[in-house]
Amino acid sequence: MAVESPTKPTFADKLYDKMFHNYVWKSIFRTGYPNTPRNQMLVVATNVFLHLHPTRIHRTHVKITHTYCLGGLSFFMFLGLTVTGILLMFYYVPSVDRAYLDIQNIQTNVQFGQLMRNMHRWMAHAMVILVFLHMMRVFYTGAYKPPREFNWVVGVILLVLTFLLSFTGYLLPWDQLAFWAITVGTNIAGSAPVLGPKSRFWLLGGLQVGPDALIRFYTLHVIGLPLLAAIFMAIHFWRIRRDGGLARPL
Amino acid sequence: MATAVVARPVARPQARARDEEVLVWPDLVFVEFIAAMVFTITLFLLAFLVNAPLLDQANADVTPNPSKAPWYLLNLQELLLHMNAAMAGVIIPTIWLGILAAFPYFDRETEGQGKWFGTERSVRITSVSAIVGIVGTWVLILWDSGKGAYLLNKWFGFSGGDKLRFLENMRAIQSQLPWPEWSRKITYLPFNLKILSSDAPGGPTQFQHLDFPGWLVEQGIPIAALVGLPALLIYSLWKMGWVLTRRDALLALFSGFVGAYGILTLVGTAFRGPGQELVFPWQLNVSEGIPGEE
Numbered sequence: 086m087a088v089e090s091p092t093k094p095t096f097a098d099k100l101y102d103k104m105f106h107n108y109v110w111k112s113i114f115r116t117g118y119p120n121t122p123r124n125q126m127l128v129v130a131t132n133v134f135l136h137l138h139p140t141r142i143h144r145t146h147v148k149i150t151h152t153y154c155l156g157g158l159s160f161f162m163f164l165g166l167t168v169t170g171i172l173l174m175f176y177y178v179p180s181v182d183r184a185y186l187d188i189q190n191i192q193t194n195v196q197f198g199q200l201m202r203n204m205h206r207w208m209a210h211a212m213v214i215l216v217f218l219h220m221m222r223v224f225y226t227g228a229y230k231p232p233r234e235f236n237w238v239v240g241v242i243l244l245v246l247t248f249l250l251s252f253t254g255y256l257l258p259w260d261q262l263a264f265w266a267i268t269v270g271t272n273i274a275g276s277a278p279v280l281g282p283k284s285r286f287w288l289l290g291g292l293q294v295g296p297d298a299l300i301r302f303y304t305l306h307v308i309g310l311p312l313l314a315a316i317f318m319a320i321h322f323w324r325i326r327r328d329g330g331l332a333r334p335l
Numbered sequence: 336m337a338t339a340v341v342a343r344p345v346a347r348p349q350a351r352a353r354d355e356e357v358l359v360w361p362d363l364v365f366v367e368f369i370a371a372m373v374f375t376i377t378l379f380l381l382a383f384l385v386n387a388p389l390l391d392q393a394n395a396d397v398t399p400n401p402s403k404a405p406w407y408l409l410n411l412q413e414l415l416l417h418m419n420a421a422m423a424g425v426i427i428p429t430i431w432l433g434i435l436a437a438f439p440y441f442d443r444e445t446e447g448q449g450k451w452f453g454t455e456r457s458v459r460i461t462s463v464s465a466i467v468g469i470v471g472t473w474v475l476i477l478w479d480s481g482k483g484a485y486l487l488n489k490w491f492g493f494s495g496g497d498k499l500r501f502l503e504n505m506r507a508i509q510s511q512l513p514w515p516e517w518s519r520k521i522t523y524l525p526f527n528l529k530i531l532s533s534d535a536p537g538g539p540t541q542f543q544h545l546d547f548p549g550w551l552v553e554q555g556i557p558i559a560a561l562v563g564l565p566a567l568l569i570y571s572l573w574k575m576g577w578v579l580t581r582r583d584a585l586l587a588l589f590s591g592f593v594g595a596y597g598i599l600t601l602v603g604t605a606f607r608g609p610g611q612e613l614v615f616p617w618q619l620n621v622s623e624g625i626p627g628e629e
């Protein structure tokens with residue numbers, strides 16, 4: 086084997102050194118730019134966001150067709166909805182007098198307001214669809230089998246929470262679509278034997294969709310349910326790692 | 336010799352095959368990045384092109400016709416048209432979610448895990464069950480809406496006459512058969528049980544009565560169908576030698592569910608016009624409602 090003689094560092098090498106080996110960068114990221122296997126594993130292990138992943142995974146699991154990224158995309162929608170949702174919260178007041186006008190205002194007077202509202206709406210629909218498809222992919226790949234039983238149960242809880250998040254958000258624009266959809270929806274809930282009327286009353290804060298219902302749905306939508314969903318997602322992701330990564334044939 | 340208590344191996348991380356593994360950075364992070372970008376761009380485009388709907392301000396006095404729940408609940412609203420409201424809206428979905436959550440406790444074999452359709456015959460079972468779910472649901476909806484009888488007559492000139500009128504749809508079983516009077520008021524509890532009764536409390540002591548034909552149509556037949564038809568599907572596939580394991584049975588059940596659920600959602604969304612009449616999607620004109628009219 087020929088011994089490589091060190092070449093003089095090129096301009097690119099110097100630039101690289103300046104950018105990724107300086108004091109400030111290293112204080113934030115610890116590793117250099119992840120261009121060696123060592124650095125690549127370190128970046129995944131030491132970065133708070135990336136460390137949801139293991140440092141290495143089985144070959145078959147990076148194939149798009151194994152997961153179609155559906156779980157990851159569900160989570161991505163959740164993040165996107167959080168961002169657009171917070172922006173919408175700046176302008177929206179959940180009172181019967183203001184809600185509808187605020188939405189109109191967002192659409193006409195707020196910079197990019199219409200865009201934010203559209204994004205929030207379409208992402209919400211996308212999330213419902215993606216979560217359902219994710220459940221189908223988990224089922225048809227037999228990934229609920231031991232030792233992943235409990236994570237499937239956590240998944241079913243997440244499915245219900247996703248529906249509830251979407252449902253509570255539906256009322257907030259306080260237009261005819263919102264009002265009647267929630268009236269129909271809560272009537273369905275209210276028809277349950279024994280507990281139905283009580284739970285409907287509890288959900289609406291009254292006998293009809295009105296101001297109390299709006300504030301309840303709002304509170305559930307912006308804090309109660311997202312918090313629950315985040316907790317269950319944390320359990321979900323934690324369990325994936327604990328159960329030895331994604332399922333693969335024995 | 337010390338005997339350790341052998342607990343059930345809870346989390347059994349599979350033996351790691353290092354040479355089969357790739358690094359998360361760059362391989363997986365790259366895939367995730369692309370997926371996120373594709374979705375971000377698509378959703379931005381969608382948001383630029385299509386505005387979120389905003390109708391008139393909410394008004395409790397103006398009822399749009401039809402009033403519909405959000406689309407992902409329209410499957411339940413569709414079910415509601417065919418049976419008792421509590422059953423369709425609450426009891427069935429709750430039980431189904433329970434069954435869904437119990438899947439892994441029913442099928443504990445690890446065979447075929449981690450691979451698309453990893454067991455033998457699974458593609459066959461899945462496609463046939465999904466088709467049965469789709470076609471079966473359509474047929475039931477057409478029948479119960481009376482469209483079945485109408486189309487039989489229109490296309491084949493077939494008419495059951497008065498004798499068979501009771502088969503026209505579900506309600507006809509209640510209204511067109513000569514039920515004896517007593518069957519419409521069967522006493523099953525000789526006292527009033529408050530949680531079963533929607534009457535105001537404190538009224539005269541009443542017996543709990545059962546309107547049998549009504550019960551049959553609203554609950555009896557739907558329960559029989561919802562339990563019986565999936566059972567029949569699995570039984571037939573078993574007889575055919577397709578369903579041999581618990582996994583196979585779940586494949587049939589889940590695929591049939593996905594088919595039926597899809598059709599219920601589709602019909603509820605795109606085929607239900609004013610008065611929840613069954614119409615074609617292009618005839619779906621929603622009436623915005625007239626003030627003061629239900």
Ligand code: HEM
Binds near residue numbers: 160238
């Ligand atoms: C908000 C909803 C959900 C989020 C954000 C989510 C997220 C994820 C992610 C990121 C993964 C990693 C693999 C992949 O992307 O497919 C995963 C795996 C998994 N999910 Fe979900 N999920 C959700 C709902 C569900 C539901 C509804 C179910 C089932 C009823 C479920 C069951 C599972 C199981 C069993 C795994 C392990 C799969 C395997 O080992 O191959 N999840 N989930």
